[in-house]
Amino acid sequence: MSGLRGGPPARMMGGGDANAQRARNAEAPKVEHLLRRITELFQPYRMPIILTIVLVLVAAALSVIPPLLTARAFDVGLFPTGGGGPNLPALGEIVGAMIGLYIITTLLGVWQTYLTATVGNKVMGALRVRLFSHLQAMDLSFFTKTKTGVIQSRLQNDVGGVASVLTNTISSVLGNTVTVIAAFVAMLLLNWQLTIVAVLLMPILVIAQRRVGQVRARIATKTQESLSDMTAITQETLSVSGILLSKSFNRQGTEIARYADENANQVRLQVSQQMSGQVFFAMVSIFLSSIPAIVYLVAGFLLDNGAADITAGTIVAFTTVQARLLFPLLGLLRVALDLQTSGALFARIFEYLDLVPQIADAPGAVDVPTRQAAAGRVSFDDVTFRYADASPTSRATLDRVSFDIEPGQFVAFVGPSGAGKTTVSYLIPRFYEATGGRVLFGGVDVRDLKQQSLISHLGIVSQETYLFHATIAENLRYAKPDATQNGLETAAKLANIHDRILSFDDGYDTVVGERGYRLSGGEKQRIAIARVLLKDPAVLILDEATSALDSISERIVQQALDTAARGRTTIAIAHRLSTIVAADVIFVVENGEIVERGTHADLLAAGGAYAALYSEQVTAAIAG
Structure with a gap:
């Protein structure tokens, strides 16, 4: 019996040896390459x-x-x-x-x-x-x-x-x-x-x-x-x-x-x-x-x-x-x-x-134009965005979005969760790359700008404020390492947090704890705003900066935000519509598209998606 079946196993063994040899031959260049790199x-x-x-x-x-x-x-x-x-x-x-x-x-x-x-x-x-x-x-x-x-x-x-x-x-x-x-x-x-x-x-x-x-x-x-x-x-x-x-x-x-x-x-x-x-x-x-x-x-x-x-x-x-x-x-x-x-x-x-960053400066990238008016202009030209791991058949996060934001304007993006509002704020500093169309900053495609120069003109305040386990002064100086004590206090006063800082035993030397857990949500947000003010950017991006706060904290933080927005282009991603009623332009985003745009009064008069959102929030506030 073994003699009758001797042929096939022998051939299989030979094939296995050949495969093993091929594997060793393929492995040798890898080992040599690794040794060379070491x-x-x-x-x-x-x-x-x-x-x-x-x-x-x-x-x-x-x-x-x-x-x-x-x-x-x-x-x-x-x-x-x-x-x-x-x-x-x-x-x-x-x-x-x-x-x-x-x-x-x-x-x-x-x-x-x-x-x-x-x-x-x-x-x-x-x-x-x-x-x-x-x-x-x-x-x-x-x-x-x-x-x-x-x-x-x-x-x-x-x-x-x-x-x-x-x-x-x-x-x-x-x-x-x-x-x-x-x-x-x-x-x-x-x-x-x-x-x-x-x-x-x-x-x-x-x-x-x-x-x-x-x-x-x-x-x-x-x-x-x-x-x-x-x-x-x-x-x-x-x-x-x-x-x-x-x-x-x-x-x-x-x-x-x-x-x-x-x-x-x-x-x-x-x-x-x-x-x-x-x-x-x-x-x-x-x-x-x-x-x-x-x-x-x-x-x-x-x-x-x-x-x-x-x-x-x-x-x-x-x-x-x-x-x-x-x-x-x-x-x-x-x-x-x-x-x-x-x-x-x-x-x-x-x-x-060996990982290659998906976003890097182009070979001929330039600094952002130095003119303040040009630096504060933001435009989306037929922008489409889809996450890399998204299904090819799924809906795009942003679908052919276009708008212009003039220097010094206060604009807001509103809409339901998942509509694509935050994605807009990620594309401006090139945290993600648009998969179609152009994002312009200062009249220049952001892909033609040096990212470090681009971000130096932006100030971002997000809903989840991140503070280091360090003193308040050290957290503020993260935006401007050479800032003087007077500069810190000026920024803190504008952010309506200076007096609160002085109430702590160690003042500006108070250690805030990991992620700022020794502070309240409103205090963290105002320190984050002071940090941005210390940077003094041309464009301020507010990504639902007050949505997680109670009404009292929200009012205090909103006052600080209003101060921070003064004299600079401001882009607010808003959940609570009461915070953006004074915006110059409000963009309503649904399913990755801008479905409405205009002032608060114009959009209410139109009776469309914005009016429905506003009515819903007013009703909820009254019921609450």
């Missing part, structure tokens, strides 16, 4: 690396001399070949040379450690800053689709995970390689027959090391993914918002269980990663530790048969050299495993560095 990280530090190489080579070369001196100590100093007692003068010279070499190699090792630690940590630091800078350049859609904890994990866990490799690889590879080669040379000089015995099984260790490294690389990838998930859970649930949510719904137990499950997975992966190489290194250690005993046996056999001229000094020196071979060889094998493991981490880091 090597490029060290390019700015060529001189310290060259000096390190020199120190490593010198120290490694010197480290094999003491075993040779050991043979001399036995054969010349302790047991001279001519007979008689020990040759103390010769022995003193040899011992002095050995001690001197130990001192020199130790000092060289300290210097080498300093250089490698400096270079490694600088490379790691530069890599972290480079990754952070690249993420800062990513478009808004990347952050809406990626958990903050996952991003934090790439910056902290992944970059931190390669720290030891960056710090120790150069010295370890060079030093151990030179030591191993020099030790082999010394062993050959002492006795070539014993050297063959010592290195007979080395190729098997190299093959085993490669297999173990592949396993550890796969486990490392899974470990970092698990760390990302743990960081994301921590960031989501231990933030002020997350804690309030879990306490409000009594879900602390659920969050603890979710974290505990992922933590158990992380523990399992960490144990697997550490144990994956232990059996291998145990075998290596047993093998290398057993070689001296085998050498004694082989030496005895050779002496008994007269096949070699071996002295006691030769045997002692040979086993000493072989013992010195143990740790460098283990070090090389560990570095090889670490490099395979860290390759997975580098791949994850480069994966983020």
Whole structure:
């Protein structure tokens, strides 16, 4: 039966081998590319690396001399070949040379450690800053689709995970390689027959090391993914918002269980990663530790048969050299495993560095025109927008929208939730890119403007005010780092928050807490308005800035907004129509289209969508 079925399995096996070979051939360029990119990280530090190489080579070369001196100590100093007692003068010279070499190699090792630690940590630091800078350049859609904890994990866990490799690889590879080669040379000089015995099984260790490294690389990838998930859970649930949510719904137990499950997975992966190489290194250690005993046996056999001229000094020196071979060889094998493991981490880091921002300055981008009147003009010319992950058959978020906002005008966009109002505010600063038509600022297509220059002319106050865990003054200076105390107070007075700030014990040095949770919603909004006023933009965008406030806070904040809007173009995304009745133009948005436009009085008189919205809110206010 097996003979009848022998053909097909053989062909299948051959196909499997071919597929495996093709996979290896495809993987080789990726590995080479990854190694080249890792090597490029060290390019700015060529001189310290060259000096390190020199120190490593010198120290490694010197480290094999003491075993040779050991043979001399036995054969010349302790047991001279001519007979008689020990040759103390010769022995003193040899011992002095050995001690001197130990001192020199130790000092060289300290210097080498300093250089490698400096270079490694600088490379790691530069890599972290480079990754952070690249993420800062990513478009808004990347952050809406990626958990903050996952991003934090790439910056902290992944970059931190390669720290030891960056710090120790150069010295370890060079030093151990030179030591191993020099030790082999010394062993050959002492006795070539014993050297063959010592290195007979080395190729098997190299093959085993490669297999173990592949396993550890796969486990490392899974470990970092698990760390990302743990960081994301921590960031989501231990933030002020997350804690309030879990306490409000009594879900602390659920969050603890979710974290505990992922933590158990992380523990399992960490144990697997550490144990994956232990059996291998145990075998290596047993093998290398057993070689001296085998050498004694082989030496005895050779002496008994007269096949070699071996002295006691030769045997002692040979086993000493072989013992010195143990740790460098283990070090090389560990570095090889670490490099395979860290390759997975580098791949994850480069994966983020290779992300291309969807929105970037065009090659010929220019600054916004300096004329204040031109800078304050905003126009949409037949603009269409659809989110990248939206279905091709779904309705566009904005569909062929056109309007003009003149410098100094106060305009408002109203309409039901999901109509596309906020999207309008995102397209002006190019947080998202229009998929059709043109968005003009100062008469220039925003795609032809430098985004940094564009945003410098815009001030945005959103419904969800974000404040850093810092003082009020530091939060205000985020808009203008060189602002004076007088400038801060002027902006705060215009925002109707100065007196409230002074009522705090620490005044402008009051720490607001994470996301400003020590302040009320109205206080946070007014600080946000003061921050925008400190920036003094040509165009002010208000994205439902008062919709989450109570009526008293809304009235106070609205007064601050009215002050902020004075003398500048203002675009208000409004939910409460009572806040925009004085607007020069009101645009009514439904299903991504502008269905009405005009003043408050004109739109009420028209009796259309705006009049219906206004009537509905008035009725709700009376009922409330």
